[in-house]
Structures are given as C-alpha cells and as structure tokens.
Amino acid sequence: MAVLAEGARATLWADLMRRMSAIGEPVSITKAELRNVVNAADDWVNANAASYNAALPQPGRSALSVAAKRAILVFVINKRNEDDL
Amino acid sequence: MATRAIFLPESASMPSATFAPITEVNARKVIRFDAATAWTCYWTGIAPVGLTGALTVVGHYMMASATTGKVDFTVAVEAVTPGDSTDLDAGTSFATVNTITAPTVPGTAGYLGSFTCTLTNDDSMAAGDYFRIALTRDATDGTNDTASGDCYVVAVEFKDAA
Numbered sequence: 245m246a247v248l249a250e251g252a253r254a255t256l257w258a259d260l261m262r263r264m265s266a267i268g269e270p271v272s273i274t275k276a277e278l279r280n281v282v283n284a285a286d287d288w289v290n291a292n293a294a295s296y297n298a299a300l301p302q303p304g305r306s307a308l309s310v311a312a313k314r315a316i317l318v319f320v321i322n323k324r325n326e327d328d329l
Numbered sequence: 330m331a332t333r334a335i336f337l338p339e340s341a342s343m344p345s346a347t348f349a350p351i352t353e354v355n356a357r358k359v360i361r362f363d364a365a366t367a368w369t370c371y372w373t374g375i376a377p378v379g380l381t382g383a384l385t386v387v388g389h390y391m392m393a394s395a396t397t398g399k400v401d402f403t404v405a406v407e408a409v410t411p412g413d414s415t416d417l418d419a420g421t422s423f424a425t426v427n428t429i430t431a432p433t434v435p436g437t438a439g440y441l442g443s444f445t446c447t448l449t450n451d452d453s454m455a456a457g458d459y460f461r462i463a464l465t466r467d468a469t470d471g472t473n474d475t476a477s478g479d480c481y482v483v484a485v486e487f488k489d490a491a
Binding site for chain 1: 363364365366393394395396397398437438439471474475476477478479
C-alpha cells in the first residue's frame with residue numbers, strides 16, 4: 245500500500261488541528277511543523293505495514309482482512325492513549 | 330483614535346460558504362476561524378456622523394491551542410450610500426482587502442492578543458453609509474499564518490482618527 249495521497253494528508257492535518265483546538269491541547273509547533281509530523285507518521289505506517297502484519301499470529305494474520313487488521317492497530321493505540329487525543 | 334463601534338460575535342453574520350461560525354468557549358461567545366481554510370464573517374453598521382480620517386479595525390482574539398507562530402487576517406470594506414447603484418439582495422461590493430502585520434500569538438493558549446488593520450481601502454466610506462466589514466483569517470498564507478489550530482475572535486473595534 246502506498247502512503248496517503250496529498251489531499252488525504254491535508255484533510256487529516258486539518259482535522260487534527262480542529263481536534264486539538266476542540267480539546268485545548270497546547271501546540272508549541274507551527275502548522276507546517278505539525279504537517280511534517282503527520283507526513284512522517286504516515287510514512288512510518290507505510291514503511292512498517294509488512295512488519296506489523298508479520299507480527300500478527302495465525303490464523304488471524306491470514307483470516308482477517310487488511311482493513312480489520314488496520315482497525316485493530318487503531319483500537320490498540322487509542323486504548324493506550326485513552327485520556328489523550 | 331476614537332472607537333466608533335464595537336462588534337461582538339453575537340452580531341456577526343456569515344457568507345453562504347467558508348464561513349467562520351459563532352461558538353461558545355468558557356461561556357464566552359467567539360467567532361471560530363479554522364487553521365486550514367480561509368473562513369470569513371461579516372459585521373454591519375451605519376457609518377457615524379463625524380467619521381473622519383484613517384479608519385482602522387482592531388481585532389481581539391485568543392488561540393484555541395497554539396502557543397507559537399503567527400496568525401494572519403484580512404479586512405475588506407463594503408460601503409453603500411443611499412442611492413448607490415448597488416443591488417444589496419443580489420451580490421456584494423467589497424473593496425480590495427486590507428492586510429495586517431501578522432502578530433505572534435500569545436505564548437499561552439487562551440491568553441488575549443490583538444491585531445490592527447488600517448483600512449486603506451475603505452470603499453470611500455462616508456458618514457451615513459450602510460457598511461459591512463469582512464474579516465477573514467488568511468489561513469492558507471504559509472508565511473504569515475503559521476499558528477496551528479483555531480483562532481477565536483472575541484471582539485472587533487472599528488475606529489477613526491478623531
């Protein structure tokens with residue numbers, strides 16, 4: 245899978261800033277610097293997608309769809325940061 | 330300079346698209362300006378008798394989350410004299426936008442900051458004119474609008490040189 249398209253990254257970045265504003269999360273970097281972090285995070289996810297998949301045990305690795313395995317990762321990260329963003 | 334009008338969020342009106350909405354933060358009414366898209370709101374008035382000299386607008390704002398960077402706005406003026414051939418129910422007639430020197434936002438989100446805009450392009454406003462000012466956050470200016478997150482405008486002063 246490729247990295248997110250430019251438009252998708254831009255939308256994500258805008259939504260992230262709206263979310264941070266809504267909860268009053270202090271942001272001590274500029275918009276452009278935050279965008280660089282978003283891009284780097286997407287790059288990392290893309291570069292490590294195969295590694296993540298390889299870490300999953302069978303039969304889940306074969307039986308679950310790509311979307312399901314992605315959702316599991318999102319749920320795990322959200323749970324680990326339950327009180328944060 | 331004399332303050333000729335004070336515009337509060339409650340009296341703002343909005344264009345049909347890319348509008349900056351009224352919201353409430355800590356029981357204070359604010360106009361919310363997005364960080365990624367240029368949103369606009371309007372205020373309306375009648376230019377007072379005795380209006381004189383250079384006109385300015387002072388905007389008072391706070392940032393929702395940013396503690397660094399700058400925030401940039403433009404102000405445009407639409408002034409209509411009774412009898413002008415301006416069709417108020419069919420369009421707008423704003424003059425060229427006026428720019429500001431983008432201020433550095435306060436170091437703590439929620440602290441009050443301000444910016445001043447000289448209305449060099451005032452659409453030839455004269456006493457008695459029906460006028461509107463359009464306030465827009467220049468969110469897509471990557472050089473002058475660098476602060477992340479929403480900007481909440483809490484009040485706007487309209488001043489002249491008296």
